[in-house]
Amino acid sequence: MSNQKVVRPFGWRDKVGYMLGNIANDFTFIFASLFLTVFYTDVLGINAGLVGTMFLLARIVDAFTDTAMGRIADKTKATKNGKFKPWLLRACGPVALASFLMYQTFIMDAPMTLRVVYMFVTYLLWGSICYTAINIPYGSMASVMSTEADDRASLSTFRGVGSLIPQVIVGVVMPTFLYKTLDDGTKIANAEMFPVIALVMSILAVICYVACYFMCTERMGVTENAQGVSFKDTLKALASNKALIGLSIVYICFLGAQMLNQTINNYIFKDYFANTMGLTVMNAAGIAPALVLAPLAVPLSRKFGKKELGIFAAVSGAASFLFLFFAKTSNMWLYVAVNIIGLLGFGLFNLIIWAFISDVIDDQEVRTGVREDGTIYAVCSFARKLGQAIASALGGWSLAWIGYAEGSVTGQAPEVLSGIYAIATAVPAILYLIVGATLLFVYPLNKKKVLENTDTLKSRKGIA
Secondary structure, three states: OOHHHHOOOOOHHHHHHHHHHHHHHHHHHHHHHHHHHHHHHHHOOOOHHHHHHHHHHHHHHHHHHHHHHHHHHHHOOOEOOEOOOHHHHHHHHHHHHHHHHHOOOOOOOOOHHHHHHHHHHHHHHHHHHHHHHHHHHHHHHHHHHOOOHHHHHHHHHHHHHHOHHHHHHHHHHOHHHHEEEOOOOOEEEOOOHHHHHHHHHHHHHHHHHHHHHHHOOOOOOOOOOOOOOOHHHHHHHHHOOHHHHHHHHHHHHHHHHHHHHHHHHHHHHHHHOOOOHHHHHHHHHOHHHHHHHHHHHHHHHHHHOHHHHHHHHHHHHHHHHHHHHHHOOOOHHHHHHHHHHHHHHHHHHHHHHHHHHHHHHHHHHHHHOOOOHHHHHHHHHHHHHHHHHHHHHHHHHHHHHOOOOOOOOOOOOHHHHHHHHHHHHHHHHHHHHHHHHHHHHOOOOOHHHHHHHHHHHHHHHOOO
């Protein structure tokens, strides 16, 4: 009897297990996205422009490490537990340790040169090496857990829902520990709590990675046809893949908008509104749209198509930020409310965005006859990281450009506060508009094309 006949059917265990994998990713990732820039500028006292430059340089490194990890994952011989899944156990310890090392405060009184070197080394170790080693195999798993479009959409939805738990823990609970209020009401970073929270996030990440490993099953079997394909041939094929090019642009701009918003919101509430409670409320309330939309994600993507839903999400997100930019409100609660409305579109897109990668992998196999899950996911991962880096670099550079005073206990100048508000609203609006235009005019995989590719691959493999 073949393995295909005895393997456990795809079901809730796979969905929950895959969700736990993203929870593990986001315990360290969201913590870094929300608070690492604050740690560097307000705890270590490093110039915001230099921090932004470091994030961008790290993405240049990722161009090599992500692609290399994708090729390693594709070429590694499968074990009885699959090709991608074993990497969860191999890399979960290193990524947790590397994350913990980034937030150490023993370095804060060292010479500035040593602090900068420590920042570069620990960030590259975490983001470009350890996180890459676990995230690319984890992401590649989705395309081999099921051949069905609805199953893959459900994995994407559960992965999106999985990010909500770390958002609650990190984005809602942790600000109460990571900031403290001086006698005059000024909000400053609570330095000694950063390594404590980092340790908790790392331990929780390891637990969830191990659970993901034992709950998920790779079903499609392992295609070894990528083994004899040269890296040069792979690059040629990827360069001619319009879907991958379009999706890469979408990831760069979408993640750029998302991460810039998350990073600058720390400064919006700490400095512009002088009330970090607004950050806690927005992070908490912002989860509601995703929870409401989660049961609808698969039916909506089945009815309208993922590309079509993505266009709607991007336009609605852009509209909310454009409103805030022109309103230039000093009312914190209006700012929070409009952000949450915009998250209706963003939340829907975030639930389905991972399924785009499986569609691109299928399209590449239909066109070339070669299936390269890890390599294509690596390209998408690099695009996501590039978007995050652009956001971090823009955040750091723009804060330096408007004259942000790192570690100030006397507050920021009025022109700096106005600049922070403009960055937080105008730049995400522009990036969301680019996402919508790219999906409309560049990305070719509409609902009809995705279904055609699925039927073609099933026919080739003799699947009814």
